[in-house]
Amino acid sequence: MASHSAQDFYDQLTEDYHLIYADWSKSVSRQGNALDALIRRHLGGAEPLDVLDCSCGIGTQAIGLAEHGHRIVGSDLSQAAAFRAAAEAQRRGVAAATLAADMRALPFADASFDVVLSADNALAHMLTEDDVRRAVDNMRRVVRDGGLLVLSAKDYGDARQARRQSTVPQVTDSDAGQVVTFQLWHWHDDGVYDFDHVQLLPDGDTWQVRVRRATSRAWALEELAELVRERGFGNVTWHGAEEGRFFQPVLTARPVVRPAHPTHIPSRQGHKLPNHRSPSR
Numbered sequence: 001m002a003s004h005s006a007q008d009f010y011d012q013l014t015e016d017y018h019l020i021y022a023d024w025s026k027s028v029s030r031q032g033n034a035l036d037a038l039i040r041r042h043l044g045g046a047e048p049l050d051v052l053d054c055s056c057g058i059g060t061q062a063i064g065l066a067e068h069g070h071r072i073v074g075s076d077l078s079q080a081a082a083f084r085a086a087a088e089a090q091r092r093g094v095a096a097a098t099l100a101a102d103m104r105a106l107p108f109a110d111a112s113f114d115v116v117l118s119a120d121n122a123l124a125h126m127l128t129e130d131d132v133r134r135a136v137d138n139m140r141r142v143v144r145d146g147g148l149l150v151l152s153a154k155d156y157g158d159a160r161q162a163r164r165q166s167t168v169p170q171v172t173d174s175d176a177g178q179v180v181t182f183q184l185w186h187w188h189d190d191g192v193y194d195f196d197h198v199q200l201l202p203d204g205d206t207w208q209v210r211v212r213r214a215t216s217r218a219w220a221l222e223e224l225a226e227l228v229r230e231r232g233f234g235n236v237t238w239h240g241a242e243e244g245r246f247f248q249p250v251l252t253a254r255p256v257v258r259p260a261h262p263t264h265i266p267s268r269q270g271h272k273l274p275n276h277r278s279p280s281r
Contacts, residue, residue, distance in 0.1 A: 006214055033064070085098045113143055116148075192218075221238055
Protein backbone atom coordinates (compact mmCIF):
# COMPACT_ATOMS: atom_id res chain seq x y z
CA MET A 1 0.00 0.00 0.00
CA ALA A 2 1.42 3.37 -1.02
CA SER A 3 1.34 6.09 1.61
CA HIS A 4 1.66 9.83 1.48
CA SER A 5 4.91 11.24 2.87
CA ALA A 6 4.65 12.74 6.34
CA GLN A 7 7.75 14.81 5.64
CA ASP A 8 6.23 16.33 2.49
CA PHE A 9 2.97 16.96 4.34
CA TYR A 10 4.59 18.97 7.13
CA ASP A 11 6.94 20.77 4.77
CA GLN A 12 3.86 21.98 2.89
CA LEU A 13 1.85 22.77 6.03
CA THR A 14 4.56 24.68 7.90
CA GLU A 15 3.52 28.15 6.74
CA ASP A 16 -0.11 27.64 7.81
CA TYR A 17 0.41 25.25 10.76
CA HIS A 18 -0.62 27.82 13.37
CA LEU A 19 -4.03 28.11 11.70
CA ILE A 20 -4.93 24.66 13.03
CA TYR A 21 -5.44 26.35 16.41
CA ALA A 22 -8.10 28.87 17.36
CA ASP A 23 -5.26 30.91 18.91
CA TRP A 24 -1.82 29.36 18.46
CA SER A 25 -0.01 31.76 20.81
CA LYS A 26 -2.38 30.96 23.68
CA SER A 27 -2.10 27.26 22.88
CA VAL A 28 1.69 27.47 23.25
CA SER A 29 1.34 28.87 26.77
CA ARG A 30 -1.53 26.57 27.78
CA GLN A 31 0.19 23.40 26.58
CA GLY A 32 3.50 24.49 28.10
CA ASN A 33 1.80 24.99 31.46
CA ALA A 34 0.11 21.59 31.32
CA LEU A 35 3.23 19.69 30.26
CA ASP A 36 5.48 21.47 32.76
CA ALA A 37 3.11 20.60 35.60
CA LEU A 38 2.95 16.96 34.47
CA ILE A 39 6.73 16.66 34.14
CA ARG A 40 7.43 18.24 37.51
CA ARG A 41 4.83 16.02 39.17
CA HIS A 42 6.58 12.89 37.90
CA LEU A 43 10.15 14.09 38.44
CA GLY A 44 9.58 15.52 41.89
CA GLY A 45 9.52 19.25 41.11
CA ALA A 46 12.98 19.05 39.57
CA GLU A 47 15.00 22.05 38.43
CA PRO A 48 14.83 23.01 34.74
CA LEU A 49 15.48 19.89 32.72
CA ASP A 50 17.09 18.82 29.47
CA VAL A 51 14.07 18.12 27.24
CA LEU A 52 13.96 16.66 23.73
CA ASP A 53 10.79 17.28 21.75
CA CYS A 54 11.36 14.77 18.95
CA SER A 55 8.31 15.83 16.90
CA CYS A 56 8.46 19.54 17.60
CA GLY A 57 6.61 20.83 14.54
CA ILE A 58 6.65 24.63 14.63
CA GLY A 59 7.39 24.57 18.37
CA THR A 60 3.97 24.48 20.02
CA GLN A 61 5.07 22.36 22.99
CA ALA A 62 8.82 23.01 22.85
CA ILE A 63 8.41 26.78 23.13
CA GLY A 64 5.85 26.42 25.91
CA LEU A 65 8.30 24.32 27.93
CA ALA A 66 11.19 26.69 27.16
CA GLU A 67 9.12 29.47 28.70
CA HIS A 68 9.28 27.48 31.96
CA GLY A 69 13.07 27.52 31.84
CA HIS A 70 13.71 24.03 30.52
CA ARG A 71 16.66 23.49 28.21
CA ILE A 72 15.00 22.52 24.95
CA VAL A 73 16.12 20.67 21.86
CA GLY A 74 13.48 20.23 19.17
CA SER A 75 13.73 17.83 16.26
CA ASP A 76 11.25 17.15 13.50
CA LEU A 77 11.04 15.12 10.31
CA SER A 78 10.31 18.39 8.49
CA GLN A 79 13.27 20.72 8.14
CA ALA A 80 10.89 23.57 7.29
CA ALA A 81 8.94 23.03 10.52
CA ALA A 82 12.12 22.82 12.63
CA PHE A 83 13.39 26.03 11.06
CA ARG A 84 10.14 27.84 11.85
CA ALA A 85 10.18 26.50 15.43
CA ALA A 86 13.58 28.16 15.98
CA ALA A 87 12.30 31.43 14.53
CA GLU A 88 9.15 31.34 16.67
CA ALA A 89 11.21 30.63 19.80
CA GLN A 90 13.43 33.60 19.06
CA ARG A 91 10.37 35.76 18.47
CA ARG A 92 9.04 34.83 21.93
CA GLY A 93 12.41 35.43 23.56
CA VAL A 94 13.31 31.86 24.54
CA ALA A 95 16.10 29.50 23.54
CA ALA A 96 15.36 26.29 21.64
CA ALA A 97 17.86 24.50 19.44
CA THR A 98 16.13 22.76 16.54
CA LEU A 99 17.11 20.40 13.74
CA ALA A 100 15.62 18.01 11.21
CA ALA A 101 15.66 14.37 12.35
CA ASP A 102 13.58 11.22 12.08
CA MET A 103 12.52 9.98 15.53
CA ARG A 104 13.39 6.46 14.37
CA ALA A 105 17.05 7.50 14.07
CA LEU A 106 17.67 10.28 16.60
CA PRO A 107 21.15 11.83 16.17
CA PHE A 108 21.86 12.25 19.89
CA ALA A 109 24.18 10.51 22.30
CA ASP A 110 22.82 7.95 24.72
CA ALA A 111 21.26 9.32 27.92
CA SER A 112 21.30 12.94 26.73
CA PHE A 113 17.92 14.07 28.10
CA ASP A 114 15.86 14.03 31.27
CA VAL A 115 12.61 14.09 29.29
CA VAL A 116 11.72 12.92 25.80
CA LEU A 117 8.46 14.27 24.42
CA SER A 118 6.44 13.48 21.31
CA ALA A 119 3.07 15.25 21.17
CA ASP A 120 0.27 16.02 18.71
CA ASN A 121 -0.36 12.38 17.74
CA ALA A 122 2.97 12.21 15.88
CA LEU A 123 3.23 8.45 16.37
CA ALA A 124 0.16 8.06 14.13
CA HIS A 125 2.54 8.59 11.21
CA MET A 126 4.32 5.38 12.27
CA LEU A 127 2.27 2.94 10.19
CA THR A 128 3.65 -0.37 11.50
CA GLU A 129 4.56 -1.80 14.88
CA ASP A 130 8.19 -1.98 13.75
CA ASP A 131 8.14 1.78 13.04
CA VAL A 132 6.82 2.47 16.53
CA ARG A 133 9.37 0.11 18.07
CA ARG A 134 12.23 1.88 16.30
CA ALA A 135 10.97 5.27 17.43
CA VAL A 136 10.47 4.20 21.05
CA ASP A 137 13.83 2.39 21.08
CA ASN A 138 15.48 5.67 20.12
CA MET A 139 13.56 7.56 22.79
CA ARG A 140 14.65 4.98 25.38
CA ARG A 141 18.26 5.25 24.22
CA VAL A 142 18.49 9.04 24.58
CA VAL A 143 16.52 9.42 27.84
CA ARG A 144 18.44 9.12 31.08
CA ASP A 145 17.74 6.49 33.68
CA GLY A 146 15.35 8.13 36.10
CA GLY A 147 13.96 10.31 33.32
CA LEU A 148 10.52 10.50 31.75
CA LEU A 149 8.86 9.69 28.44
CA VAL A 150 5.83 11.82 27.51
CA LEU A 151 3.64 11.06 24.49
CA SER A 152 0.29 12.45 23.45
CA ALA A 153 -2.05 10.73 21.00
CA LYS A 154 -5.50 11.03 19.57
CA ASP A 155 -8.09 8.83 21.27
CA TYR A 156 -9.73 7.37 18.18
CA GLY A 157 -12.31 5.59 20.32
CA ASP A 158 -14.73 3.86 17.97
CA ALA A 159 -13.77 6.10 15.03
CA ARG A 160 -11.61 3.28 13.65
CA GLN A 161 -14.44 0.76 13.74
CA ALA A 162 -16.98 3.28 12.43
CA ARG A 163 -14.49 4.49 9.78
CA ARG A 164 -15.20 8.12 10.48
CA GLN A 165 -15.07 10.15 7.27
CA SER A 166 -14.17 13.65 8.49
CA THR A 167 -13.23 15.86 11.43
CA VAL A 168 -15.14 18.77 12.90
CA PRO A 169 -14.14 22.04 11.16
CA GLN A 170 -11.91 24.41 13.16
CA VAL A 171 -12.49 28.12 12.58
CA THR A 172 -9.55 30.45 13.24
CA ASP A 173 -9.49 34.24 13.05
CA SER A 174 -6.66 35.62 10.95
CA ASP A 175 -5.70 39.08 9.70
CA ALA A 176 -7.41 38.28 6.41
CA GLY A 177 -10.56 36.87 8.03
CA GLN A 178 -11.77 33.47 9.21
CA VAL A 179 -9.86 30.34 8.18
CA VAL A 180 -11.60 26.96 8.15
CA THR A 181 -9.59 23.73 8.66
CA PHE A 182 -10.87 20.15 8.52
CA GLN A 183 -9.81 16.67 7.40
CA LEU A 184 -11.36 14.06 5.11
CA TRP A 185 -10.39 10.48 5.95
CA HIS A 186 -10.06 7.60 3.45
CA TRP A 187 -9.67 4.23 5.16
CA HIS A 188 -7.52 1.23 4.28
CA ASP A 189 -7.25 -2.00 6.28
CA ASP A 190 -5.71 -2.41 9.76
CA GLY A 191 -6.67 1.07 10.95
CA VAL A 192 -4.59 2.92 8.34
CA TYR A 193 -6.12 5.90 6.60
CA ASP A 194 -5.10 8.59 4.14
CA PHE A 195 -6.37 12.05 4.92
CA ASP A 196 -6.86 15.29 3.05
CA HIS A 197 -6.02 18.24 5.28
CA VAL A 198 -8.18 21.03 3.86
CA GLN A 199 -7.88 24.73 4.65
CA LEU A 200 -10.17 27.42 3.31
CA LEU A 201 -8.49 30.83 3.43
CA PRO A 202 -10.38 34.07 2.70
CA ASP A 203 -9.45 35.65 -0.61
CA GLY A 204 -11.55 38.75 -1.18
CA ASP A 205 -15.09 37.61 -1.99
CA THR A 206 -14.09 33.98 -2.41
CA TRP A 207 -11.91 31.30 -0.84
CA GLN A 208 -8.45 29.96 -1.52
CA VAL A 209 -8.38 26.19 -0.98
CA ARG A 210 -5.21 24.45 0.21
CA VAL A 211 -5.09 20.68 0.42
CA ARG A 212 -2.24 18.60 1.84
CA ARG A 213 -2.27 14.81 2.08
CA ALA A 214 -0.73 12.35 4.53
CA THR A 215 -1.23 8.83 5.86
CA SER A 216 -1.81 7.86 9.49
CA ARG A 217 -2.70 4.84 11.57
CA ALA A 218 -5.47 4.99 14.14
CA TRP A 219 -3.55 3.33 16.96
CA ALA A 220 -5.58 2.30 19.97
CA LEU A 221 -4.15 3.84 23.13
CA GLU A 222 -3.49 0.44 24.67
CA GLU A 223 -1.67 -0.71 21.53
CA LEU A 224 0.78 2.18 21.94
CA ALA A 225 1.08 1.55 25.68
CA GLU A 226 1.96 -2.11 25.09
CA LEU A 227 4.65 -1.19 22.54
CA VAL A 228 6.12 1.32 25.00
CA ARG A 229 6.25 -1.34 27.73
CA GLU A 230 7.85 -3.80 25.32
CA ARG A 231 10.68 -1.39 24.49
CA GLY A 232 12.01 -0.79 27.98
CA PHE A 233 9.61 1.45 29.90
CA GLY A 234 7.58 0.85 33.03
CA ASN A 235 4.91 2.72 34.98
CA VAL A 236 3.17 3.28 31.65
CA THR A 237 0.07 5.39 32.30
CA TRP A 238 -2.43 7.22 30.15
CA HIS A 239 -3.75 10.48 31.57
CA GLY A 240 -7.09 11.65 30.22
CA ALA A 241 -7.29 15.06 28.58
CA GLU A 242 -9.24 16.46 31.54
CA GLU A 243 -6.85 14.99 34.13
CA GLY A 244 -3.73 16.28 32.35
CA ARG A 245 -5.26 19.60 31.26
CA PHE A 246 -4.00 18.77 27.79
CA PHE A 247 -6.00 18.58 24.59
CA GLN A 248 -5.19 14.90 24.01
CA PRO A 249 -4.61 11.89 26.26
CA VAL A 250 -1.02 11.91 27.53
CA LEU A 251 1.10 8.85 28.23
CA THR A 252 3.87 8.97 30.81
CA ALA A 253 6.43 6.21 31.33
CA ARG A 254 9.68 5.74 33.23
CA PRO A 255 12.74 3.96 31.81
CA VAL A 256 13.27 0.50 33.21
CA VAL A 257 16.86 0.35 34.41
CA ARG A 258 18.33 -2.88 33.18
CA PRO A 259 20.52 -4.62 35.76
CA ALA A 260 24.21 -4.70 34.97
CA HIS A 261 25.66 -8.06 34.09
CA PRO A 262 26.93 -9.71 37.29
CA THR A 263 30.66 -9.58 37.76
CA HIS A 264 32.31 -12.90 37.08
CA ILE A 265 33.99 -14.15 40.25
CA PRO A 266 37.02 -16.27 39.38
CA SER A 267 37.95 -19.39 41.23
CA ARG A 268 40.22 -19.01 44.25
CA GLN A 269 43.56 -19.01 42.48
CA GLY A 270 44.89 -15.70 43.72
CA HIS A 271 43.46 -13.67 40.83
CA LYS A 272 42.41 -10.11 41.57
CA LEU A 273 38.95 -8.93 40.64
CA PRO A 274 38.89 -6.32 37.89
CA ASN A 275 38.28 -2.74 38.97
CA HIS A 276 34.81 -2.08 37.48
CA ARG A 277 33.37 1.39 37.16
CA SER A 278 29.80 2.35 36.46
CA PRO A 279 29.41 3.76 32.97
CA SER A 280 29.11 7.52 32.89
CA ARG A 281 25.87 9.00 31.61
